[in-house]
Amino acid sequence: MLSLVAVSQPATLQATTLSVIATWLLFAAFLSLTAFIAARNLLGDVSLSPHAIVGPPVAAIAFLVATFEFSPLLGLLAALAVDAVAFRYIHGLNRRLLAGVVVIHFTVSVILGAILFSLIALIGSAPV
Template identity: 50%
Template sequence: MVTLQAGSVGSPVAIAGTVGLFALFLSITAHIAARNVLGDVEVKKAFVVGPLPATIAVVSTAFGLNPFLAILTALVVDATAISLLYGRSRRLTAYVTAIHVVVSILLGTVLFGLAFLLASAPG
């Protein structure tokens, strides 16, 4: 039986907000990745890709599951969604998924750094 981590789970509104913002972030980075690899693609397809890994991340964190298993599961779900939505070969799907990971890490690092700088500003 898996139990929730003590003290790490907030209100349902906070959890929904976290999933929603993370899903929006991953949707934007999925669109950037798909656009860079595939060219002109529909934005609405990316909004299907983003919520799936975001939900996996929040649920695995809330239940204290193995983070490596959660990352692997999120990558597989991400690749499956990209494959089904864009209808490309496995090789191209793997490439779009890899670019999605890279763009998410880079943009997340920049945004986190900016937030840290703003939070630590004097005054």
């Protein structure tokens, strides 16, 4: 009995680690896509690829806040600050445009996230 428990624990740990990494990658890709949408909305024709650097650190902040139970307000402020730094690095925006892009990115992420979550919940609750 002990050997089965010892063998199953690494597999469970490996599956949990893989699912956390996959969730973080999907969330980072989602945030990068919404960053592109926000920049395109305010700045016009922008390239998709530079916005790939926006999602991973913001997603990491969200994961750290949830894991270590930090203050959600501090997590939000940290995520917005990192978002602003990333957009300034990518586009070199002045403060006014930078604030606009960050607010639009936050808004698009919340709205699109709510829609996707609701759609997933709806599909998950559908009768078989």
